[in-house]
Amino acid sequence: xxxxxxxxxxxxxxxxxxxxxxxxxxxxxxxxxxxxxxxxxxxxxxxxxxxxxxxxxxxxxxxxxxxxxxxxxxxxxxxxxxxxxxxxxxxxxxxxxxxxxxxxxxxxxxxxxxxxxxxxxxxxxxxxxxxxxxxxxxxxxxxxxxxxxxxxxxxxxxxxxxxxxxxxxxxxxxxxxxxxxxxxxxxxxxxxxxxxxxxxxxxxxxxxxxxxxxxxxxxxxxxxxxxxxxxxxxxxxxxxxxxxxxxxxx
Amino acid sequence: xxxxxxxxxxxxxxxxxxxxxxxxxxxxxxxxxxxxxxxxxxxxxxxxxxxxxxxxxxxxxxxxxxxxxxxxxxxxxxxxxxxxxxxxxxxxxxxxxxxxxxxxxxxxxxxxxxxxxxxxxxxxxxxxxxxxxxxxxxxxxxxxxxxxxxxxxxxxxxxxxxxxxxxxxxxxxxxxxxxxxxxxxxxxxxxxxxxxxxxxxxxxxxxxxxxxxxxxxxxxxxxxxxxxxxxxxxxxxxxxxxxxxxxxxxxxxxxxxxxxxxxxxxxxxxxxxxxxxxxxxxxxxxxxxxxxxxxxxxxxxxxxxxxxxxxxxxxxxxxxxxxxxxxxxxxxxxxxxxxxxxxxxxxxxxxxxxxxx
Numbered sequence: 001x002x003x004x005x006x007x008x009x010x011x012x013x014x015x016x017x018x019x020x021x022x023x024x025x026x027x028x029x030x031x032x033x034x035x036x037x038x039x040x041x042x043x044x045x046x047x048x049x050x051x052x053x054x055x056x057x058x059x060x061x062x063x064x065x066x067x068x069x070x071x072x073x074x075x076x077x078x079x080x081x082x083x084x085x086x087x088x089x090x091x092x093x094x095x096x097x098x099x100x101x102x103x104x105x106x107x108x109x110x111x112x113x114x115x116x117x118x119x120x121x122x123x124x125x126x127x128x129x130x131x132x133x134x135x136x137x138x139x140x141x142x143x144x145x146x147x148x149x150x151x152x153x154x155x156x157x158x159x160x161x162x163x164x165x166x167x168x169x170x171x172x173x174x175x176x177x178x179x180x181x182x183x184x185x186x187x188x189x190x191x192x193x194x195x196x197x198x199x200x201x202x203x204x205x206x207x208x209x210x211x212x213x214x215x216x217x218x219x220x221x222x223x224x225x226x227x228x229x230x231x232x233x234x235x236x237x238x239x240x241x242x243x244x245x246x247x248x249x250x
Numbered sequence: 251x252x253x254x255x256x257x258x259x260x261x262x263x264x265x266x267x268x269x270x271x272x273x274x275x276x277x278x279x280x281x282x283x284x285x286x287x288x289x290x291x292x293x294x295x296x297x298x299x300x301x302x303x304x305x306x307x308x309x310x311x312x313x314x315x316x317x318x319x320x321x322x323x324x325x326x327x328x329x330x331x332x333x334x335x336x337x338x339x340x341x342x343x344x345x346x347x348x349x350x351x352x353x354x355x356x357x358x359x360x361x362x363x364x365x366x367x368x369x370x371x372x373x374x375x376x377x378x379x380x381x382x383x384x385x386x387x388x389x390x391x392x393x394x395x396x397x398x399x400x401x402x403x404x405x406x407x408x409x410x411x412x413x414x415x416x417x418x419x420x421x422x423x424x425x426x427x428x429x430x431x432x433x434x435x436x437x438x439x440x441x442x443x444x445x446x447x448x449x450x451x452x453x454x455x456x457x458x459x460x461x462x463x464x465x466x467x468x469x470x471x472x473x474x475x476x477x478x479x480x481x482x483x484x485x486x487x488x489x490x491x492x493x494x495x496x497x498x499x500x501x502x503x504x505x506x507x508x509x510x511x512x513x514x515x516x517x518x519x520x521x522x523x524x525x526x527x528x529x530x531x532x533x534x535x536x537x538x539x540x541x542x543x544x545x546x547x548x549x550x551x552x553x554x555x556x557x558x559x560x561x562x563x564x565x566x567x568x569x570x571x572x573x574x575x576x577x578x579x580x581x582x583x584x585x586x587x588x589x590x591x592x593x594x595x596x597x598x599x600x601x602x603x604x605x606x607x
Contacts, residue, residue: 029329035340190336
């Protein structure tokens with residue numbers, strides 16, 4: 001891989017980082033929103049580095065008497081060494097292709113089904129009893145899916161009991177039988193660590209897979225020990241289809 | 251533009267690894283004298299054309315094929331692959347830039363002043379220094395490479411490489427949040443990771459050989475201005491570590507899609523095996539050290555020791571990291587260093603897990 005190719009690959013990589021953050025919201029499909037400034041900075045650094053390499057290489061070799069003598073020296077006279085990169089560096093075009101051509105969507109129903117019955121997905125709240133007070137006097141309580149699931153699993157005081165609750169997520173089929181899931185993926189850093197939170201809905205017909213819905217209704221309070229529950233059930237009173245929320249993850 | 255088969259004739263190179271990965275075009279440099287071939291300018295023009303065609307093809311494919319890609323498993327793989335690449339890229343680029351700055355602007359005498367001469371004392375100092383710099387594992391590999399190039403004892407630089415992603419403040423706070431303030435988990439993670447890093451460093455200081463490390467000598471023109479050294483060093487590290495990052499991301503994405511987590515949960519009740527499975531999972535999934543605590547906490551069927559194994563092994567050893575290390579230090583190094591890390595991290599996991607959790 002010669003030097004100008006290295007510069008070009010660096011430039012393209014920077015363009016991919018900038019293209020998915022500045023010119024679109026594509027990056028939200030893959031990483032947390034707090035990565036945006038870092039990705040922009042990275043993209044700028046890569047673009048500057050790439051342009052610098054390409055320009056200096058062209059100047060050193062097309063220029064009349066090689067104005068940039070350092071480059072022509074390290075770049076060509078030594079013949080091998082660090083002015084060339086190993087073939088594996090060509091693989092750096094794969095993320096570029098992935099961002100610009102494939103532009104993969106956020107993880108959805110497919111992944112939500114693949115990670116079925118993973119376990120109580122929020123050990124975060126193992127201690128229990130540390131939930132904020134809920135109040136539905138001024139309309140339904142809006143909860144994040146992860147908040148709902150962790151309360152349903154660990155809130156021994158059962159604060160959600162009887163309240164009208166509003167949840168937003170995408171529809172995912174239930175491979176094991178009745179009903180369907182309203183699911184949302186929770187991620188800490190990037191899509192590789194995504195964990196699914198979901199509730200089982202049986203009293204409404206199943207909507208199209210991966211369509212997004214806001215549902216209102218109540219938590220089906222289980223009889224026995226809440227920590228033993230496998231699936232959290234939800235009774236729907238009203239459901240409205242929503243446009244894809246800008247950030248598909250919680 | 252493809253890799254040349256093994257045993258290329260252009261073997262006047264530092265090591266086998268280099269000749270294996272050397273570019274196909276290299277032959278043109280070594281075999282015929284330059285004046286026989288086409289003028290260099292033409293090859294450059296050809297490269298520019300190749301990229302112009304490549305960009306045009308991407309634009310074409312973007313407008314015609316993007317919507318036709320509907321295979322769910324492939325798209326899930328592509329999402330995770332892209333996610334790991336994008337998430338690691340800032341850390342890698344900042345690490346590479348920092349390493350290049352160390353090479354270009356900090357005089358060698360500075361290291362000799364701050365880092366103890368004897369490897370035995372330099373190792374714990376380097377391990378503790380790793381706890382100060384917040385960074386991901388992708389950043390620490392090129393930085394360790396930069397340190398070694400500047401004459402720091404390899405054992406100390408490697409200890410830094412191991413401890414920086416494992417015990418820095420961001421990671422410890424993230425662990426505390428993920429485990430909702432269970433301080434014994436944070437303490438166990440800190441102690442086990444620090445212990446494993448320092449012991450690995452000592453073992454390397456005692457038994458390691460420098461020629462296992464394939465450090466490319468970047469003999470720069472001493473008269474070259476600092477910025478040129480900085481630029482060349484950054485490009486060099488980026489090309490070596492970055493290509494392998496892509497390999498690691500592809501492998502981790504595949505395993506993420508192929509291995510359903512419910513298989514993993516079936517062994518959660520077996521005491522020692524569950525910890526080994528979690529360690530294997532950490533190696534395969536290649537989750538960033540700042541996020542792995544959340545994943546460990548979500549696998550709550552497992553015992554605390556098994557979760558600790560996940561968090562101690564992951565930042566020091568995973569597919570992505572092995573690939574980046576291979577790009578920076580060569581395979582001869584990796585096939586010795588990786589088993590050593592696995593052994594020390596597991597020993598410290600069981601030791602600290604048994605004592606604290």
